[in-house]
Amino acid sequence: MSLLYRIQHPRDALVVEGSMPITSLYTVGIAGERFFREIMEQARLFATRCPECDVTYLPPRLYCERCFSQLDEWVEAPATGRVHTYTTVHIDLDGNPLPEPRTIAFVRIDDTDGGIVHYLGKVDPSEVYIGMGVEAVFKKKSERKGSITDIAYFRPV
Amino acid sequence: MSGNRVAVVGAGMTKFVRRAQETAKELAWEAASKALESCEMTLDDIDAVVIGTAPEAFDGVHMNSEYLSDGCGGWGKPVIRGYVGGGTGVFSPIQGWYHVASGLFDTVLVVAEEKMSSCQPHPQGAFLTIFDNFIERPLEPNLLWIFALEMNAYMNRYGLSKRDIATVSVKNKRNAADHPAALLGDPNITVEDVLNSEVLAWPVQRLDVSPVTDGAVALVMCAEHVARRVTDKPIWVEGVGWSLDSAYWTNRDLSYPTYVEEAARMAYDMAGITEPRKQIHIAEPYDPFDYKELHHLEGLLLFDKGEAPRAAADGVTQRDGDLPVCPSGGLLGVGNPIAAAGTMKVAEIFWQLRGEAGARQVPGKPKRGLAQAWGDLMQVGTVIILGA
Numbered sequence A: 001m002s003l004l005y006r007i008q009h010p011r012d013a014l015v016v017e018g019s020m021p022i023t024s025l026y027t028v029g030i031a032g033e034r035f036f037r038e039i040m041e042q043a044r045l046f047a048t049r050c051p052e053c054d055v056t057y058l059p060p061r062l063y064c065e066r067c068f069s070q071l072d073e074w075v076e077a078p079a080t081g082r083v084h085t086y087t088t089v090h091i092d093l094d095g096n097p098l099p100e101p102r103t104i105a106f107v108r109i110d111d112t113d114g115g116i117v118h119y120l121g122k123v124d125p126s127e128v129y130i131g132m133g134v135e136a137v138f139k140k141k142s143e144r145k146g147s148i149t150d151i152a153y154f155r156p157v
Numbered sequence B: 001m002s003g004n005r006v007a008v009v010g011a012g013m014t015k016f017v018r019r020a021q022e023t024a025k026e027l028a029w030e031a032a033s034k035a036l037e038s039c040e041m042t043l044d045d046i047d048a049v050v051i052g053t054a055p056e057a058f059d060g061v062h063m064n065s066e067y068l069s070d071g072c073g074g075w076g077k078p079v080i081r082g083y084v085g086g087g088t089g090v091f092s093p094i095q096g097w098y099h100v101a102s103g104l105f106d107t108v109l110v111v112a113e114e115k116m117s118s119c120q121p122h123p124q125g126a127f128l129t130i131f132d133n134f135i136e137r138p139l140e141p142n143l144l145w146i147f148a149l150e151m152n153a154y155m156n157r158y159g160l161s162k163r164d165i166a167t168v169s170v171k172n173k174r175n176a177a178d179h180p181a182a183l184l185g186d187p188n189i190t191v192e193d194v195l196n197s198e199v200l201a202w203p204v205q206r207l208d209v210s211p212v213t214d215g216a217v218a219l220v221m222c223a224e225h226v227a228r229r230v231t232d233k234p235i236w237v238e239g240v241g242w243s244l245d246s247a248y249w250t251n252r253d254l255s256y257p258t259y260v261e262e263a264a265r266m267a268y269d270m271a272g273i274t275e276p277r278k279q280i281h282i283a284e285p286y287d288p289f290d291y292k293e294l295h296h297l298e299g300l301l302l303f304d305k306g307e308a309p310r311a312a313a314d315g316v317t318q319r320d321g322d323l324p325v326c327p328s329g330g331l332l333g334v335g336n337p338i339a340a341a342g343t344m345k346v347a348e349i350f351w352q353l354r355g356e357a358g359a360r361q362v363p364g365k366p367k368r369g370l371a372q373a374w375g376d377l378m379q380v381g382t383v384i385i386l387g388a
């Protein structure tokens, strides 16, 4: 390799700065609109079911990925589940230490074939175990805006 | 013809719209399930999936085909995405063809999707990064620059007027008025409307350009023994071709699309076509801009260089002319969700050759048609020839 590995800073080489000047606005979609509105307005989780494949999708989907049928059967799911797996994160995106380590879990929601990856709260990381029962803690209604972070975290039950 | 015979047996599409509420994968699912329904097949009948989607920055999702895969029917199946920019919509069916022609798969679902409305304030922001970072980007270029420079070069080379070219926009937007999925069909538009529209980058005006669009299109392609079983009207892939010119657009002759000619010659050779002007009955060249339809018709060897505008003025390319061109309404009329737009053209040839194009049906029972797209750094040509 030439210059770059001998210089101290990337800008010591002749460089041009550039970025992609766009912002993405993602619609949550047909199924997502109902899912997030239920969370925002009622603090409830909803799933869609494919009776053909016997699969309950949470987050809900408009169609079954296995048989491609449109899913019209909406079922309320409990806001409870079990820790399928978890980790405790100590650094941020840039590799700097977090002020407080954060425990992240994949929570398999009860009575569904899906789940939600979210924060665990009100629990010491050393006490988390796979299979632990947890429940969603929703933010106050005034603070909910139709986002997955309308759930503040999951806590042990 | 190389490889095993391959047929298109089904097609489906969403409506093309300015801003879809559906997620990208919900759009893909709608098109894919309509294509399957059209030939009474289910996902179980599909061996492999080909996904077409243009720059990831539009959907705003990196590894976009992995994201789209369940909406495209890819669950538990071999899935691939090829990408040649704006040429993708015709390249994806070419990929579908070689999946089957190779003998590896009997049935392939080809799904092309684009959701450009996610990209704010305008997809031009994403296009900025296709330009050379050192030579061009400091000048703050956008796509209209290239098109305007190319259009001007083409007009000057052959002494064409804006009026000669505006007829294409009028034809396609009028044709699109008969397309149930079209975004910009207009049965009453006139050449004066085009000539009086806002100047974007001379000589390109607002109505010379296709719109930012959301939409998806899907095709079912299969081997001959499956095609014979599922339909009595298989439409055969007779030839495919693609070619790339220099990545430096300043090293190209902007008045003539050599890459389209090379792609067309590859496809004609494969199809055994020696006289394309007699043997191609209907054409869907890529028309994101009105002059591009003419440019591409010449590259496809369907008209002599500089002669396509006169033929268009004489009505040759009208739906009831000797060579109907963009009977769908094209990108100018149906809309331009990049990858999906090219596949829409292949679907249109499929419907036309089956006699299923409804109000858009061209007369005379066409037997062979061609769809072409163009893209990458404006230097790729992709061509597919279908026959009844």
Ligand SMILES: [Zn+2]
Binding pocket: A050, A051, A052, A053, A054, A064, A065, A066, A067, A068, A069
């Ligand atoms: Zn199912």
